[in-house]
Amino acid sequence: MSALQGEWAASGDADDPTGGAKDDAILVVDGMRRVFGGLTAVDVDHLEVSRGKITALIGPNGAGKSTLFNLITGFDRPDSGTTVFDGRTLGRTRTHKIARLGLVRSFQLTRALSRLTVLENMLLAGQDQRGENILLGLLTFPWQAQEAELTERADALLQRFKLDHMRDQRAGTLSGGQRKLLDMARALMSDPKLVCLDEPMAGVNPALTQSLLGHVQALRDEGKTVIFVEHDIDVVMEISDWVVVMASGRVVAEGTPQTISRDHRVIEAYLGEALPPEVDHEAGEAQP
Numbered sequence: 001m002s003a004l005q006g007e008w009a010a011s012g013d014a015d016d017p018t019g020g021a022k023d024d025a026i027l028v029v030d031g032m033r034r035v036f037g038g039l040t041a042v043d044v045d046h047l048e049v050s051r052g053k054i055t056a057l058i059g060p061n062g063a064g065k066s067t068l069f070n071l072i073t074g075f076d077r078p079d080s081g082t083t084v085f086d087g088r089t090l091g092r093t094r095t096h097k098i099a100r101l102g103l104v105r106s107f108q109l110t111r112a113l114s115r116l117t118v119l120e121n122m123l124l125a126g127q128d129q130r131g132e133n134i135l136l137g138l139l140t141f142p143w144q145a146q147e148a149e150l151t152e153r154a155d156a157l158l159q160r161f162k163l164d165h166m167r168d169q170r171a172g173t174l175s176g177g178q179r180k181l182l183d184m185a186r187a188l189m190s191d192p193k194l195v196c197l198d199e200p201m202a203g204v205n206p207a208l209t210q211s212l213l214g215h216v217q218a219l220r221d222e223g224k225t226v227i228f229v230e231h232d233i234d235v236v237m238e239i240s241d242w243v244v245v246m247a248s249g250r251v252v253a254e255g256t257p258q259t260i261s262r263d264h265r266v267i268e269a270y271l272g273e274a275l276p277p278e279v280d281h282e283a284g285e286a287q288p
């Protein structure tokens with residue numbers, strides 16, 4: 001554990017109340033704990049996510065962000081704890097059923113998926129989220145009935161994400177930025193209510209980052225809820241309605257981007273010296 005993680009973990013919610021109730025929570029996580037060997041990867045007492053908002057999940061490497069995504073979306077099982085999505089306790093609900101209820105997560109393109117075309121990737125994602133190995137086996141037969149409808153949806157999304165010209169190319173030929181667009185487009189195939197995006201902007205050039213940000217905002221504007229993991233604090237500040245900070249598996253702070261950006265632990269971790277002191281214009285003085 002780094003010194004920073006230690007400080008975060010130790011300070012807990014002393015200054016920043018966490019686990020507060022939201023007016024209209026689409027997701028409620030309670031007592032969620034996941035231990036790998038001796039390591040507690042996730043230990044979240046209570047977390048609520050507002051419907052129709054963009055919530056950023058930030059924290060140092062190893063804070064438990066991806067593990068929490070996996071637990072929420074059913075790709076991993078907690079040692080204890082519950083997730084209530086849209087009023088329904090998910091319990092041991094399987095991933096594809098969770099996806100059908102409207103809760104999905106994005107995945108980066110794997111080697112196996114790289115060999116499929118862009119369209120096939122979309123069709124697989126539309127089928128369900130059972131896991132690519134099972135789905136790859138199913139690719140050729142049992143879902144012709146659905147295929148026309150799925151293809152129509154896939155084509156509309158590919159157009160929206162400006163990937164239509166790559167439709168029949170192998171996904172492995174896409175550039176890094178195009179892969180990010182495909183990750184997002186795939187997650188939307190089941191028309192989710194809540195989409196969990198894992199580092200949707202990581203490693204792409206500034207122009208494409210703006211385009212991806214626009215896509216995330218468009219999702220919110222059409223009523224979807226977005227939770228995204230992101231390391232780039234500028235991105236977080238630009239589009240989030242709410243920010244949840246994790247460290248050592250725990251939620252250690254949450255608040256508006258403005259509140260969180262003033263948290264000295266966040267500043268140390270993400271902004272370093274780059275953040276100028278806040279100026280109180282009335283007093284004409286820099287605030288600590």
Ligand SMILES: Nc1ncnc2c1ncn2[C@@H]1O[C@H](COP(=O)(O)OP(=O)(O)OP(=O)(O)O)[C@@H](O)[C@H]1O
Pocket residue numbers: 036039040041059060061062063064065066067068
């Ligand atoms: N399947 C696993 N087996 C063992 N340890 C794991 C497993 N998955 C995650 N961990 C550990 O759990 C902790 C949390 O990992 P996780 O990937 O959730 O963090 P993260 O916040 O997403 O990190 P990053 O920002 O680097 O992706 C880490 O210490 C990681 O090594």
